[in-house]
Amino acid sequence: MTETKNTQMVEGLKPTASLFEERWDIFKRNHLAYFSFIFLMVLFIFAIIGKILTRWVVLFDPKLVRLPEKFLPPLTPFTSKIIPTEEAPMFNMYILGTDELGRDLFARMLEGTSVSLTVGFIAVSISIFLGILFGGTAGYYGKLRWGFLTIDTIIMRFVDIMLCFPTFFLILTVVALLPPSIYNIMIIIGLTSWMGTARFVRAEFLSLRELDYVTAARSQAIPEWRIILIHMVPNAIAPVLVSATIGVATAILTESSLSFLGFGVQPPDATWGNILSDGKQFIFDAPWITFIPGFSILFVVLAFNLCGEGMREAFNPKLKEGV
């Protein structure tokens, strides 16, 4: 093995970079996308720290009501004599101001970061799982028959049916009828957004199924689940990941729209969507309650979109290193 490697090195046959490294270099060339990627990484760290500081080691309590301190603009130092010092905000300052109940907006935004991102990621995970399951089945076992219909027909017609529903209206119907809970929202967004993934996983599988390495794997009597999961799925995953990145952005936007209509995550839990929709009643007296979560959503969703678009370009096989 080492000998082969050495020979390859000497003869200059070994690729200088792995496929992933090559794509990563292409991705980095797109400054906007690369910057968005770094921004998102920082945001994840921020969300994890926020989760720790608001849940387990409570330094910021997003649910603490301080009625005498309501509607304080951002960067107001804490000077109140009425409120006991142990209830003072961190750093003795309301970094982002307070809302209509005197809750610290910075603490609420911290809590909301992790909640909003969780909604996005879990919803997209569900939709990717379903997309790969249905798309993969239709692509790999499509020719099998069940009665007079092929499996491919059944699954793809089901996809067509799902695409005919007006998505937002359907989500709204189900969310309004079910008891409001954050898990229901994630599940429903996931259940209504897997059709695109299913379609292109199926398309990828149809072409991958005919390739030599799959035939080779089959000839070695490797079980089918292994061929599908270990040999085929990784080769079909690039477009799925790209659409997943954009899917997270869409899920965050959907959650905020639901919160706006009053069906989102219920108080006292904070998400960016419901901070924004609570704040809109006070838009003239306390514009920061509306604008801070609004611009946060804008920047994060924009970062996800730009990052996804950068990945789409980087994974495009027509673009090669040095071209």
Place this chain on the structure above:
Amino acid sequence: MIQFVLKNIGQRLVLLFFISIISHAIVHLAPGEPSLVDPSNPRMKAEDIQRIRAAFHLDEPLHIQYVYWMKDLFTGNLKSFKDNQPVLKKIWDRFLNSLPLFIVGTLITWFLAFPIGIQAALKRGSMFDKIGTFLSYALISIPGFFLSYICIIFMVKTFNVPVIGMRTFGLENAGIMLRSMDRVWHWTLPSLMSAVAGVAILSRYVRSQMLEVINQDYIRTARAKGLPETTVIYRHGLRNALLPFITMFGLTIPGLIGGSVIFETIFAWPGMGRLGFEAILARDFPVILTLNFISAILVLIGTFISDILYAVVDPRIKF
């Protein structure tokens, strides 16, 4: 051709049947009933709830309820739970309100997206292209209701005009000029807001289509013939780039219901999306179901029209 059309219609009818069954099942199987909306109302006695349930066949098994729904829908007897009005008439009234908004929004979308997209493609890599790309991403990333609020504040503060609702209350006897200006102001923001995302997406799409087309051989041939640049771009290029947009056009039709819920709620516009929202709040099953059903029909009609148009416009497609 006729065979193709008939087969197409047949497939769509089968799809529609399954859609109606699934949406009926979703709405009826989900918890929450019309009789539970107002449980604390002291006037609602157990007998009243029982009577309502009997009147709307809520105690029958699901498939019987489905048959009742279908029968009532097609004979036009379907009544809303909430106010006992015929559902079809309610939806039709709201449809007439939604339609102008939809038409203006679509016109804005198409008239802005094409010039922007074509310009961006022709001047690829220029400042205009870069700013356009960034702006279109920003516009699809901003929550629609947030942008609407900013615009409402801006409009009201700068131009001092009312923008909420369909018309200003109390202007019924004003002159025709004043009244129509009032209507135009009320139209501006909701239709702009519903067009924003469309412009952003469509202009990106136009750009990539144009880029693909202007690198083709026949464009080079047209240039080599010495044709003026406008003829090359608009006659030889744009015509070929237009093909995929036939599909897009078919797909915008269902936006009449689904896309408008948020904006019609913000702008207090009595349209179909808002009707759906109110019906959901009141657990008004017949209205929810019929709206779902109608929007499915709209999707199917949209894709049907685009399939047919595609076949008519593109001579390469044969039956």
